[in-house]
Every structure is written in structure tokens, then in C-alpha cells.
Amino acid sequence: MVKWYEHLKTINRHKRMVMKYCFKLGLYKQGLLHDLSKYSWTEFSVGAKYYQGNRSPNDAEREAKGYTSAWLHHKGRNKHHLEYWIDYSPNKSEGLVGIRMPVKYVAEMFCDRIAASKNYNKENYRDYLPLEYFRRGRSRTLLHPETAELLERMLVKLAEDGEDAAFDYIRKEILHNQKKG
Secondary structure: OOHHHHHHHHHHHHHHHHHHHHHHOOOHHHHHHOOHHHHOHHHHHHHHHOOOOOOOHHHHHHHHHOOOHHHHHHHOOOOOOHHHHEEEOOOHHHOEEEOOOOHHHHHHHHHHHHHHHHHHHHHHOOOOHHHHHHHHOHHHHOOOHHHHHHHHHHHHHHHHHOHHHHHHHHHHHHHHHHHHO
């Protein structure tokens, strides 16, 4: 197995899935531009080195080095990641806090989570897995409460009613209402 080639195939498969999902939501620009930084040398070289196929190479780099240079690069360039939206609170006693994300990036995050779950779980993927991952993840504490509630609502719809219903709901009830307001 050539790790760089397998990593490239994983990135391409993920990008195609997210693009398809974003297009279903009418987020064409986001679908086209999603995760382009993964092709940069900073991210790609690390991803190829730590590629395993069943989880993010960032986790392996973090275990090996205590941090991940690829992730630090990636999260600062991709607005669909909650970490992009962390800043110091105007209330100095609160320190770093999650900022409410624009709805279109929460929708892209939803697409990203489904695609990542499908990539890593392959034939074992089920529609409830992205919700389970969200609920047991530490990222929930970093999200702005309104962003966390919105993402969880999308993931619950996916888990309970399936992909088609979830995408219809997001497109018609969330994104459409956002354009009106």
C-alpha cells in the first residue's frame, strides 16, 4: 500500500461526498471549495505520513507529537470547523468561547460529519453514527450553545428520519428561513 495514494483517495472521496451533500442544500460554492487546504503540502504531507484508513491522520500525528500541525493549519482556513469560530469573550472572565456560526457553515459541518463518518465506517455506516460521535465528542463544549443546538437538531433528524428527510429539512426549514430573515 502506498500511503500517500491511499490518503489522496480518501481526501478525494470525502471531498466528492461533501460536494454532493452541499449541492443538495444549494451550497454550491461551499461544496466546490470544501477542504481545498487538504491538498496543501502542510496538510497533505502529514496526512500521508500518518494515514491509517480507519481514522483521521490528525489523531495519529497528535499522539506522536502532542499536537497536529496539519489540523492547526486546516482549522484556521475552513469555516465549517467549529474551531475556526473560537475567540476571546468580550467578558474577560470567560476566556476563550465559541462564537455563533453562520447557518450555512453549520450546514456544511453537517455534510462534513456525514462524509467523514461514511469514510471511516465504510459498510458499517448508519445514520445515527454522526449523532453519536457528536454527543460523545469534546467539541460540544466549544460550540456556541445556539450552534450546538442547531447541529444536534440536524443530526437528530438524520438519525431518526434518514438522509433524504434530513437534507429536505435543512434546505426547506433552516436554510430557506435563513434567507428570508
